[in-house]
Amino acid sequence: MQKPIIYLQRPFREEFIAKIKEIAPDYQVNTELSDEELANVEITVGWKKEKELALLNHSNLKWVQAVSAGVDYLPLSEFEKHDILLSNGSGIHAVSISEHIIGTLLAYYRGLNQSTKNQMAKKWDQAGIHYDQLSGKNLLVVGTGHIGKQLSASLESLGVNVYGINTTGRPVDGFIETYSIKNLSKIVEGMDIVVGILPGTEATYHIFNSDIFNHMKASAMFVNVGRGDTVHTKELATALKDQQLAFAALDVFEEEPLPVDSQLWDLENLLITPHISGMTVDFQLKFMNIFLKNLKNYVEDGELVENQVRLKRGY
Amino acid sequence: MQKPIIYLQRPFREEFIAKIKEIAPDYQVNTELSDEELANVEITVGWKKEKELALLNHSNLKWVQAVSAGVDYLPLSEFEKHDILLSNGSGIHAVSISEHIIGTLLAYYRGLNQSTKNQMAKKWDQAGIHYDQLSGKNLLVVGTGHIGKQLSASLESLGVNVYGINTTGRPVDGFIETYSIKNLSKIVEGMDIVVGILPGTEATYHIFNSDIFNHMKASAMFVNVGRGDTVHTKELATALKDQQLAFAALDVFEEEPLPVDSQLWDLENLLITPHISGMTVDFQLKFMNIFLKNLKNYVEDGELVENQVRLKRGY
The missing domain is CATH 3.40.50.720 (NAD(P)-binding Rossmann-like Domain)
Structure with a gap:
């Protein structure tokens, strides 16, 4: 049987990918996705519009870790319908x-x-x-x-x-x-x-x-x-x-x-100013401080400990 | 005999002039100066170039309370020669x-x-x-x-x-x-x-x-x-x-x-920026916090307690 997939929709340094694999050895980490792999996606980091329909309709998605703090651009009601967990990047910026x-x-x-x-x-x-x-x-x-x-x-x-x-x-x-x-x-x-x-x-x-x-x-x-x-x-x-x-x-x-x-x-x-206030040095490190903590908890008991979004409320 | 003069070379609000008079009742407070009064000047607040020679040569000046923090524009060696005390406005800004x-x-x-x-x-x-x-x-x-x-x-x-x-x-x-x-x-x-x-x-x-x-x-x-x-x-x-x-x-x-x-x-x-970093709201209040404290001590025992400049050192 194929391992469930953690799908990274943004680039991350090798050191962080290594840590993800260490925390979640039973998962496969993908930065690209073939049509065959789609069904195995359980976790995604980041959310790109062009993958939205495929992920919602054809994957086994359980958790979306957004990179941004605001999540109003995400299909929150769809997440709710499919029981998909959502966490955001609040605090990074x-x-x-x-x-x-x-x-x-x-x-x-x-x-x-x-x-x-x-x-x-x-x-x-x-x-x-x-x-x-x-x-x-x-x-x-x-x-x-x-x-x-x-x-x-x-x-x-x-x-x-x-x-x-x-x-x-x-x-x-x-x-x-x-x-x-x-x-x-x-x-x-x-x-x-x-x-x-x-x-x-x-x-x-x-x-x-x-x-x-x-x-x-x-x-x-x-x-x-x-x-x-x-x-x-x-x-x-x-x-x-x-x-x-x-x-x-x-x-x-x-x-x-x-x-x-x-x-x-x-x-x-x-x-x-042209929407620059959130631009931050060491973004990957700050983001991984949230994601890796969540990931550790998720693989242990399926729950998130940082920045979980209440879907009805929207933040 | 004429009272010694506190000569204010800058404008101050009436409330502060009243406080000066209260602390130093034996002094006269001047904002303008006639030739006859020059000899009686003992204290000056502020220092204008055009009054420099007159004050140094014809007054009984004992204390200059500068308004600025830097005092390099003042005749420090002359002050030293005439035993004139100098205090500055350091801290106001x-x-x-x-x-x-x-x-x-x-x-x-x-x-x-x-x-x-x-x-x-x-x-x-x-x-x-x-x-x-x-x-x-x-x-x-x-x-x-x-x-x-x-x-x-x-x-x-x-x-x-x-x-x-x-x-x-x-x-x-x-x-x-x-x-x-x-x-x-x-x-x-x-x-x-x-x-x-x-x-x-x-x-x-x-x-x-x-x-x-x-x-x-x-x-x-x-x-x-x-x-x-x-x-x-x-x-x-x-x-x-x-x-x-x-x-x-x-x-x-x-x-x-x-x-x-x-x-x-x-x-x-x-x-x-055009030399604006020191521009400060409530300047008069901040300045008077220094000057009035010095004045009180000066009339009591002839010494300064705040911001006295060491003339040889220049600050």
């Missing part, structure tokens, strides 16, 4: 995204974006530089998962007061106070910085809209590194134009790449 | 400069400078973005004074390994290890980031020169927020062009404003 967020805050507060523009024009303009102090500011993390917790910990010695929002308002370590998402518009009123790190679900669609922006301080900054469609782009553009809030930094967008005719490109008080 | 430095590090590591340039061209370029992780990096602070200590503390929760350089290599809290300035070229070899926060003295003139840049890693970043002439500008420009080091961020320059024909403006791997 946490340090990078946290550093990215702090970078955007300080780049704005210390006039670095403005300085870069002035430098291109060979312009020495001290008087025109906007500056402020991060230390002492109130920052609201909307989404208190891996990234939110990492961000909160990283901000600790920078003197920032970090508050959190999650579905129910349940307390989370590292946050001064956490509130329910129901109270978002009320809570942003007292915040100097609002950071969106939400997954894409029906409940979070366009949750950052004109109502929220209208409740924010005119001096406030908004950062989004969650899903692009958690932000109502047009209403944010209007709010920025009208100085309803002072500055925004977006790494994710409703449409990516951001179309060249988007009005966002021209906004002086917006920093656009 | 520490949080701002520390935030500025961290901002420049993360702006480089997270591709924000590049993104700003791409945004101006409406260019979505994910593949071309340089990214790296600050956490885990080795950072050398050259100059372990107020700012260096603040920087080290702020970096604590960001996972950076902070080393220090000072004159003698004496240990300083918050640094994993401190080394003598004599060993600078050797020590930079192991560092991912080198931050210059040195005062301008004969000993520090052009201390960051081709010898140091040649010893740095090709992947390393250099930041200077100390005095402009601690850097040999031409040799840094050459080192950046030759990729002897990867990136630099300069806030101070040998000539300010940086001349429009400087070759620095065009360097892709350099961030230029």
